Amino acid sequence: MTTPLDRPRYDRATLRPGIVHFGVGGFHRAHQAAVLDELMNIGLAHDWAVCGVGVLPGDARMRDVLIAQDHRYTLLLKYPDGTRRAREIAAIVDYLYAPDAPDAVIELLADPGVRIVSLTVTEGGYYINPTTGDFDDSDPLVRHDRQPGAVPRTAFGLIVAGLVRRRARGVPPFTVLSCDNIPGNGNVTRRMMAAFASGIDPELGRWIAGAVAFPNSMVDRITPVTTDADREQIAAEFGVADAWPVVAEPFLQWVIEDDFPLGRPPLERAAGVRLVDDVEPYEQMKLRLLNCSHQGLCYLGHLLGYRYAHEAAQDPLIVDLLARYMREEATPTLHAVPGVDLPAYQETLLSRFANPHIRDTIARLCADSSDRISNWLVPVIRDQLAAGRSIRRSAAIVASWARYAAGMDEQGRPIDVVDRRRDSVMEYAAAARTDPVAFLKQSDVFGDLAVDERFVAAYRWALDSLHRDGARATLAALADS
Numbered sequence: 001m002t003t004p005l006d007r008p009r010y011d012r013a014t015l016r017p018g019i020v021h022f023g024v025g026g027f028h029r030a031h032q033a034a035v036l037d038e039l040m041n042i043g044l045a046h047d048w049a050v051c052g053v054g055v056l057p058g059d060a061r062m063r064d065v066l067i068a069q070d071h072r073y074t075l076l077l078k079y080p081d082g083t084r085r086a087r088e089i090a091a092i093v094d095y096l097y098a099p100d101a102p103d104a105v106i107e108l109l110a111d112p113g114v115r116i117v118s119l120t121v122t123e124g125g126y127y128i129n130p131t132t133g134d135f136d137d138s139d140p141l142v143r144h145d146r147q148p149g150a151v152p153r154t155a156f157g158l159i160v161a162g163l164v165r166r167r168a169r170g171v172p173p174f175t176v177l178s179c180d181n182i183p184g185n186g187n188v189t190r191r192m193m194a195a196f197a198s199g200i201d202p203e204l205g206r207w208i209a210g211a212v213a214f215p216n217s218m219v220d221r222i223t224p225v226t227t228d229a230d231r232e233q234i235a236a237e238f239g240v241a242d243a244w245p246v247v248a249e250p251f252l253q254w255v256i257e258d259d260f261p262l263g264r265p266p267l268e269r270a271a272g273v274r275l276v277d278d279v280e281p282y283e284q285m286k287l288r289l290l291n292c293s294h295q296g297l298c299y300l301g302h303l304l305g306y307r308y309a310h311e312a313a314q315d316p317l318i319v320d321l322l323a324r325y326m327r328e329e330a331t332p333t334l335h336a337v338p339g340v341d342l343p344a345y346q347e348t349l350l351s352r353f354a355n356p357h358i359r360d361t362i363a364r365l366c367a368d369s370s371d372r373i374s375n376w377l378v379p380v381i382r383d384q385l386a387a388g389r390s391i392r393r394s395a396a397i398v399a400s401w402a403r404y405a406a407g408m409d410e411q412g413r414p415i416d417v418v419d420r421r422r423d424s425v426m427e428y429a430a431a432a433r434t435d436p437v438a439f440l441k442q443s444d445v446f447g448d449l450a451v452d453e454r455f456v457a458a459y460r461w462a463l464d465s466l467h468r469d470g471a472r473a474t475l476a477a478l479a480d481s
Contacts, residue, residue, distance in 0.1 A: 005074075005238045006087040010040045015049040015093050018265075020109060020174075022155040023120040024052035024062055024095065030223040030248040032118060032179060034075055035270045036091040045265040047113070052095040053105055055121075055155050063097040065244045071095060074234055074245040078357035085250075086238045098158060102151050109162025110169065115262035117162070118177040119189070121155050123371055124420070126182065126192045130371070131444040135195035146199040156196045163208060175213040175260050181291070183283060183375060186216035186257060215257035216279040220286050222249045222352060224360040249358050251348070255282040274339070281337045288330040289342075290349055291376045292397070293322045297353065298365035299400035303410055303471040309360040313353035317475035322350065324478075325393040333383040367418040369401055370425060374445040382447075385455060395458035396478055398446075402439040403466040405429035410470055433467075436460050 019036075021028055032050070039045035052071075054063055066073070071092045077085045098105045108114065119125070129136040137143065144150055145157030152158045163173050176193065178185035190209060198205025223246065230247050234240050252272035257279050258264075267273045276282070294309075300321070301312030312318050326346045334342065377394060384391045406429040407415050419425050424442070431438035440450035440459065449455050465474040 002084045002237045003086075005240065006085070008037065008041065008088060008090040010043070010046065010090075012090055012093065014046050015040070015091075016047045016113060017051040017093055017108075017111075018048040018113060019050045019116045019118060020053055020114050021050050021118045021120070022053045022055065022159070023122075023125070024054065024059075024066070024092070025120060026223045026226060026246045026248075027219075027221075028052075028118075028120045028179065029073060029089065029092075029246045030075060031219050031221050031252060031254060032120075033089055033091045034087070035252075035254065035267065035273060036265060037087070037089045038270045039265055039267070040091060042269070044269060048116075048265040049093045050091055051108060051114075052092055053108075053155075053158070054095065054097045055099075055153070055158070057099075060097055060099075062244065063095055063100075066092065066095045069242065074238070074240050074242045076230065076234055076245055076247045077250045078247060078355065079250050080351065080355045080357070082357060084233075084237065084357075086234060086240070088240075099153070102153075102158065105158050106152070106161045106165060109159065109174070110165040110171065112166075112171050114174055116175045116177055116260065116264065117159055118179055119155060120179045122180060123182055123368075125155055126178075126180070126188060127156070127196065128182075128188065128192060130374070130421075135192050137195075137199060142196065142199075146196075156193055160193065160197045160200070160204070160208070163212065164204065167207070172262060173208075173212045175215065175262060175264075177215055177217060177256075179217055179219050181219075181287075183287060184216055184280070186214040186259075186279075190214040213259045213261050215259040216283070217254070217256045218279050218283040218286055220253040220290060221251060222355075222358055222360055223247070224358055225364060227359075247358070249352060249355055251352055253282075253286075255279050276338070281335050282340070284334055285337050285340065285342070285345065287376045288333060288380050289326050289346060291372065292330060292380060292394075293326060293349060293353070294365045295369070295372060295377060295401070296322050296325055296393070296397045298362050299397070299404040300471050300475065302362050302366060302404060302415065303400065303466070305409075305411070307362050309362060309365060310354050310356045310358065312362065313350065314356075317472065317479055319350060320479045321393060321396070321475060322353075325397070328390050329384055329392075329394050330380055332387070332389055333380050363416070363418070366404065368420065369405070370419050370421045370442075370445055373398065373401060378446060378449070381449065381455060385452060391455055392458050392481065393478065395455055396462040396474070398440075399459050399462035399466055400471070402429050402432055402463055403471075405439070406432070432463065436463060439463075 194209035258275040306312040
């Protein structure tokens with residue numbers, strides 16, 4: 001069922017930018033901008049409109065699309081029962097492409113009306129050393145931005161330059177709000193940005209660490225990559241020619257630490273948003289239940305021949321693996337989550353994964369596994385091992401990644417492994433043919449798990465089974481155990 005297109009019920013002439021957002025992609029437009037649009041529709045947050053900023057070469061296309069569409073776009077929500085609801089979002093009022101006019105971006109950041117600077121720049125935009133967790137200053141753009149008089153080329157460089165200009169003018173610092181899928185994203189952003197700034201001036205780094213607010217946040221909404229079919233569907237059903245619409249599931253959860261010295265929109269008035277003192281319980285819930293389950297679904301799903309998440313999530317053996325992983329291994333590692341019924345949340349996840357209309361790809365879920373497994377699943381394994389509890393299904397998920405990373409599926413077709421450490425990951429996976437524990441020797445991913453006898457035993461069983469008997473037989477054996 002298709003409902004009529006929802007259009008903004010507010011006068012855009014009344015909007016004033018209060019938020020600058022770096023990394024305007026599908027995820028930002030499906031959650032933060034959509035939440036602000038919802039508030040604006042009920043007469044709130046008119047001084048909290050968004051000015052987007054692009055930094056990367058690929059952002060030039062977003063600039064062109066948004067300018068051509070007066071910064072409006074369509075958000076299409078696809079419900080499990082087939083209902084489709086489209087909204088025109090108009091909360092973004094401007095977009096600056098930093099390579100075109102970096103000083104204009106810095107001047108915008110120095111504007112007293114800008115009180116929040118938010119980011120969805122992916123983990124790579126924070127320059128985190130994957131081994132130490134410290135700031136990685138080896139990036140050539142970072143080195144460029146730290147040179148005296150350099151014109152900034154990175155989001156960090158621009159944000160720091162904006163803070164410097166505000167301080168010189170006696171304007172209080174804005175709040176920096178990370179919306180990226182990083183544990184403790186506010187704390188991480190504070191450490192990384194202060195370290196970046198310290199390379200310019202140590203006193204500046206100390207000032208940023210102490211004077212700027214970096215609230216933690218957690219965002220949850222499945223947002224697949226927009227396809228030509230999505231554009232065609234929106235044009236046919238809603239009469240909208242949108243060059244870059246956004247498709248998402250109806251579910252939205254946004255949990256934010258309430259730390260905004262210069263104020264914030266009344267976000268708690270929007271559906272699915274919660275302001276809290278401590279984000280960590282919600283964050284751990286999402287990472288260890290949703291994100292880790294996506295890893296359990298994607299590698300095995302690909303090996304079974306599925307290419308969309310909903311196909312794999314409708315396979316009874318994968319459902320059994322995910323349900324038991326969540327119940328027996330992830331949930332015991334979680335603290336109580338205020339206001340959340342964890343068993344009900346797990347059921348909701350399985351339903352969300354199986355939504356046939358979202359068409360989230362297995363390939364998207366398999367990408368960047370080095371970062372995802374190390375940050376999401378390895379902490380579950382460590383907690384379970386320390387408590388003497390089951391790690392059988394977690395070990396099987398790790399083994400399925402190793403089998404997938406070998407680069408060939410069960411039909412002999414090549415697998416396109418997408419990972420920042422692709423060559424290294426595939427070398428370790430290939431070595432596992434003669435040394436079954438070789439894959440676990442990636443210490444920057446697994447730490448010392450390669451010498452934990454209980455984990456290694458469970459992992460070796462799963463990897464041997466996957467190579468010898470295949471994914472379906474391995475899943476069946478897990479279901480029987």
